[in-house]
Every structure is written in C-alpha cells, then in structure tokens.
Amino acid sequence: MKFNDKLRAAWSFSNSLLCVGLDPDPVKLPAQLRGSSRAIFEFNKAIIDATHDLVCAYKPQIAYFAAQSAEDQLLMTIEYLKAQYPHIPVILDAKRGDIGSTADQYALEAFARYQADAVTVNPYLGGDSITPFTRYADKGVVILCRTSNAGAQDLQDMQIDGKPLFLHLASKVSNEWNSNRNCLLVVGATWPEQMRQVREVVGDMPLLVPGVGAQGGDVQALVKAGKTAEGTGLIISSSRAVLYAGSGDDFAQAARRVAMASRDEINLYR
Amino acid sequence: MKFNDKLRAAWSFSNSLLCVGLDPDPVKLPAQLRGSSRAIFEFNKAIIDATHDLVCAYKPQIAYFAAQSAEDQLLMTIEYLKAQYPHIPVILDAKRGDIGSTADQYALEAFARYQADAVTVNPYLGGDSITPFTRYADKGVVILCRTSNAGAQDLQDMQIDGKPLFLHLASKVSNEWNSNRNCLLVVGATWPEQMRQVREVVGDMPLLVPGVGAQGGDVQALVKAGKTAEGTGLIISSSRAVLYAGSGDDFAQAARRVAMASRDEINLYR
Numbered sequence: 001m002k003f004n005d006k007l008r009a010a011w012s013f014s015n016s017l018l019c020v021g022l023d024p025d026p027v028k029l030p031a032q033l034r035g036s037s038r039a040i041f042e043f044n045k046a047i048i049d050a051t052h053d054l055v056c057a058y059k060p061q062i063a064y065f066a067a068q069s070a071e072d073q074l075l076m077t078i079e080y081l082k083a084q085y086p087h088i089p090v091i092l093d094a095k096r097g098d099i100g101s102t103a104d105q106y107a108l109e110a111f112a113r114y115q116a117d118a119v120t121v122n123p124y125l126g127g128d129s130i131t132p133f134t135r136y137a138d139k140g141v142v143i144l145c146r147t148s149n150a151g152a153q154d155l156q157d158m159q160i161d162g163k164p165l166f167l168h169l170a171s172k173v174s175n176e177w178n179s180n181r182n183c184l185l186v187v188g189a190t191w192p193e194q195m196r197q198v199r200e201v202v203g204d205m206p207l208l209v210p211g212v213g214a215q216g217g218d219v220q221a222l223v224k225a226g227k228t229a230e231g232t233g234l235i236i237s238s239s240r241a242v243l244y245a246g247s248g249d250d251f252a253q254a255a256r257r258v259a260m261a262s263r264d265e266i267n268l269y270r
Numbered sequence: 271m272k273f274n275d276k277l278r279a280a281w282s283f284s285n286s287l288l289c290v291g292l293d294p295d296p297v298k299l300p301a302q303l304r305g306s307s308r309a310i311f312e313f314n315k316a317i318i319d320a321t322h323d324l325v326c327a328y329k330p331q332i333a334y335f336a337a338q339s340a341e342d343q344l345l346m347t348i349e350y351l352k353a354q355y356p357h358i359p360v361i362l363d364a365k366r367g368d369i370g371s372t373a374d375q376y377a378l379e380a381f382a383r384y385q386a387d388a389v390t391v392n393p394y395l396g397g398d399s400i401t402p403f404t405r406y407a408d409k410g411v412v413i414l415c416r417t418s419n420a421g422a423q424d425l426q427d428m429q430i431d432g433k434p435l436f437l438h439l440a441s442k443v444s445n446e447w448n449s450n451r452n453c454l455l456v457v458g459a460t461w462p463e464q465m466r467q468v469r470e471v472v473g474d475m476p477l478l479v480p481g482v483g484a485q486g487g488d489v490q491a492l493v494k495a496g497k498t499a500e501g502t503g504l505i506i507s508s509s510r511a512v513l514y515a516g517s518g519d520d521f522a523q524a525a526r527r528v529a530m531a532s533r534d535e536i537n538l539y540r
Contacts, residue, residue, distance in 0.1 A: 025371065063368060063375035069383060071341060095367050097392050098333060099419040101295065105333035113339060122367050124394040124414060126421025144394060149369040151396025154442065158430045165428060165435070172424065 003118050003140030003182055006089050007206060010056040011232045013087060017223075017270070018263045020051055020255075021093070021210065021239030022060040022077065026068060028244050030251045040065065041073040045080055047243060050252035051259045052085045059208075059237050061093040078114050089117040091142060091208065091235070096133075097122030103132035111136050118142055120186060120208070123169055127177050137180045140206075145170055145198060148188025148211030166194065170201040184208055189236065192221035204228045206235060212262065213241025219262075223269035231270035238262055273388050273410030273452055276359050277476060280326040281502045283357060287493075287540070288533045289327040290317065290525075291363070291480065291509030292347065294334050298514050300521045310335065311343040315350055317513060320522035321529045322355045327505050329478075331363040348384050359387040361412060361478065361505070366403075367392030373402035381406050388412055390456060390478070393439055397447050407450045410476075415440055415468060418458025418481030436464065440471040454478055459506065462491035474498045476505060482532065483511025489532075493539040501540035508532055 011017060024040045033039040048058065058081060065074040081090055092114055096106040110119035110133075118140025121133055133141040146156050146166040156166040173183050185202065187195045189211035198207065207226055212219055219236075226234050242262070246254025281287060294310045303309040318328065328351060335344040351360055362384055366376040380389035380403075388410025391403055403411040416426050416436040426436040443453050455472065457465045459481035468477065477496055482489060489506075496504050512532070516524025 023372065061372055061375075063366075063372045063379065066341075067375040067378040067383060069341065071336075071339065095392075096333075097365050097367070097394075099417065099421070102293070102331055102333045105331075105337040108337040109333065113337060122365075122392050122394050124367075124392050124425055125417050125419060126424035126426070128419050128421035147369065147395050149395060149398055151369070151398035154396035155394055155435070155439065156396070158428070158435060158438065160428045160430055165425070168428065169425065 002138050003089065004206065006087070006117060007056065007140070007235070008232070010088055014053060014056055015267065016054055016056050016263045017232065017234045017236050017266050018055050018259060019057040019059050019091070019208070019235045019237040020047065020055050020242050020259060021237045022047065022058055023239045023243065024064050028247070030247050030249075032249060038073055038076070040068065040070050041076045041080075044073075044077040046252040047255050048081060048085070050256040051242070052088065054256070054259045054263045055088065057089045057091055057235050059091040059093050061239070075114060078116065082115060089140070091118040091120065091140065092116035093120045095120050095122050095144065097125050097129055099125055099129050103129055107132045107136065111139055118184070120144065127172070130177050134177065134180050134182055137182060140182055140184055142184040142186055142208050143173055143177075145173075145185040146187045146191055146194045148190045152188065167197055167201060170198045174202045174205060178205070186210065187226065189222045192218065192225040195222060196225040199226055199233070204233055206233055208235045208237065210237045210239075212236055213238035219265050220269050223266055227270055236266055272408050273359065274476065276357070276387060277326065277410070277505070278502070280358055284323060284326055285537065286324055286326050286533045287502065287504045287506050287536050288325050288529060289329050289361070289478070289505045289507040290321055290325050290512050290529060291507045292317065292328055292330040293509045293513065296338060298517070300517050300519075302519060308343055308346070310338065310340050311346045311350075314347040316522040317525050318351060318355070320526040321512070322358065324526070324529045324533050325358065327359045327361055329361040329363050329507050331509070345384060348386065352385060359410070361388040361390065361410065362386035363390045365390050365392050365414065367395050367399055369395055369399050373399055377402045377406065381409055388454070390414065397442070400447050404447065404450050404452055407452060410452055410454055412454040412456055412478050413443055413447075415443075415455040416457045416461055416464045418460045422458065437467055437471060440468045444472045444475060448475070456480065457496065459492045462488065462495040465492060466495040469496055469503070474503055476503055478505045478507060480507045480509075482506055483508035489535050490539050493536055497540055506536055
C-alpha cells in the first residue's frame, strides 16, 4: 500500500490529524519505569496503547534511541505498532541526508531494518540525495522545508529572485523530485504564513507539522493555513506536551487527555 | 585537547593529509571475513593496522553500520583506534541535523556514546541546530558546505546577492558560528574552483574533502585550491578506492599500497 493511501485511511479512521512524536527522554520517564532494562519500550508501549485511537501517525525520533544505545527498543516499538495497530503509519524521524551508496544504506536503515512507513530527510545535498529514498515507491519521504526553530531563517529564508529558498525547494519537490508521488514536506507549526505559502505551491501534498505543544505553535492559525480543501493534508505532531503530560502512575492517562484535547482542538478548525 | 590541535599534530606526525573513510559495505568485504559475526570490525581493524602511519584521520560512515544493525562494531572500531592509535582523530560521518533537545541527543550519540573527536553535521536548520555540537569546545564540528555530488547545485549554488549559498554559509560559519574555534567545512574534491572560493572566505579553517578516488576528484587541482600557506588545512578522504583495492587475502596490503600512493600524490602538490 502506498504511504499516502495509508495516511489518508488513518486520517479518516481516527478522524484525527494528530501525530504523537515518540521522543523518550530518559530523564523524563516516569519513576516507576526507570528500573526496567527496557524502560523506553515500556514507556512507548504505554503511550501508544493510551493514544492509538486518537492519532493518524506515530513519529519515533531516532536520536533519543541512538543516544541511549537503544536501537533494539526502537525496533521493538515499531514491531509492536505493526503487530497491534498496523493501520497507523510510522514516520521515522531521522533527518538523514547523504549521497550515492551512503544514502542507499540510510534507506536500508529506515525501510529494511526498522520497517518504517516513511522517513524524514534533509534536502541540502540536492535531488540525487533524495532519490535513494523516493525510489521506494510505497514509502513516504518527508523532506525538511521550513523548520520550526528560530535559526530556520539562516538558510531557509534566503531570498532568491524575490522568493525565499524554502519556497524554491517546495516547487522543486513538487515539480521534479516527486515523480513517485511519495514526497511530503516538513513545515513548522510556528510559521503559519510560511505554511500558507507552501500549501499554495504544493497542492494537496501532505505536510508534517512539528512544533505544536511544547514549541507553542498556534493551532487555529496553522490548521487554517495548511489544510487542504478536504480538511486534511496535515500531520500535526506533538511530542513532549503529550509524552510528559504526567509523571506519576497515571502518565499514560494524562497523555491520553492531552492527545484528545489536541485532536479536538485541531478538528475545531478543519 | 582541542580537535584542531589534534588534527595539526596528526598532519605533522604522519606527514599526510589523507583520511581513510571506513564505509564497510557487506557485499564488498573480502570473502575470508564474511563468515565472522564481527566481520565489519575485523575488516576495519585490518585496514587501520595497514594504513595508520599514512593518515591524518579516520572517518567511519555510520550509515554502513546502522544498515547492518552493527552499532556495536562501530563502537569496537572506535575503541580500537583510541586504544592503539590515540593520536589519530576520528571523524564520525553522520551528517546529523536537528534542533533543541533532539540535537542534544545527536551530540550525545557522537561524542558520549561513540567518543568521536568530530562529527559531520548538516546546516539546513540554521545556527541554533549547530550550537548543541559546537558547545563541546574540544570536539570538531564539520559542517556540510559544498558537497561532491552533482545535485549539490540544487540548493548550494542558489545565487543570493550575486553569490552562491555555499559561500554565504562559509561566511556565516567563519564569522558567527565558530566562536569556539571548532568548526570545519565539507567541500567536495570534485569542485576545485568552489574550494578556492571557500578557502578565500574561511582563512585557515580545516576543510574535509571527500570525493577523491572512486568519485574522481583531481588531486593536483584540489590541493592547490584548498591548501593553506603552511601546506595543510585539508583532510582529504578516500573510502572505496582504499578499502576495496583488493578482495583477496592481501586486501589490507592492497589498501596500504593505494593509501600510500594517495598520500604521496597529495604531498607532491602541497
């Protein structure tokens, strides 16, 4: 099944554009899990079980696993998702970017080793660094476009012929790099005006939107700026605000409450 | 010890600007190693033992390990280098790029987990995505500037106020991001003219130069364009041409011959 079809089905099935980012920070895990040798997996499993009906995707962030030598628990998390909730797309947030045979290895990491449905990638090295990913026609390739941080302005806003770089990139992806129709773009929730401009360029291409919750993106503004005519087109990702809503025995229920409130707030403006 | 001091000492000690890239591709490993459960480590060890006196650095490429679930063998390789050849800098080629707490995790991966002396990073997310790495003042942070592939032109050559993006980036790194004096830049060996322009902007900042050997960079042109007044300033990386010089029992000796020829050719033009 093609990634965008799986995503569309998930939007519809859960009536949700919310994605929960799995960023398991060891210093923030609930106390009762900390002794376990697979605390990260147990944490992710509890969050997933408490939120699966509220989301259109999960987005594990590989850096949190790599820093803890916990690649095995990343794999266990994705295997658990595939076994229990096979209809929910898994986006591996890795922001990989390299060329030639090295990019081939990164594509193997994401799609063969971890069986992710999609992976985030960095466009700085150009179109031939993206092809090793997009040639997996059933997988989604989520290309950084306009990120949510303040420093995004340093390169992404550079003006070229009166237009910022990130809009040139959006056109390039839409017109040149997307021949397998499996590209998506990252546009940070903190920049609704930039999101509106990207949406204008890319038609109904899905956008991954980090930066709501802890990073403070305005939900109403971003949904209005980014949604498609059908009221979808967005994968709105929240990580810390959901994961660390509570730190006691009821952390998973606290996460559920925040995820439900986020989903409902997003749906108000679709 | 600061990375640049370690690098300067290694240039001098080995009288070499050559770096060997450790890209252990399982389908190219010599037949006699393929049965071993730690074939990747054994291969790297043999290459390192055969070339250590000819190089100024080693550059393991993490994608090759990640695709094989072989993070343990990457760690063993770096631990072996630190134990046997502690004077040789280890540059982890990972091209990481992310923001805030996620970038912190990637810095932990490179510097705490793997004990790399330097790591390659991607500048697309801007200055605040680089700070989590540069604040490790003793470590080197090697920022992609002008890469060796054809697609490098897509974004890196975009003209802004009459100057390509990669030169704007080089200025920004030199003048703003390098307050700890631990930044380096990647400039592909296939573009001597671009290397000359970057060298003009960044003074004596060291440049990591992939693309000689298999990718066909012209050694004479790149050394002349990129060297500093002292005849150093370059870390010229060759991977496949050295690693896979031979495939029989004498693969390590074949690698040594190619590495020696590369070192000597580079030294002709310093």
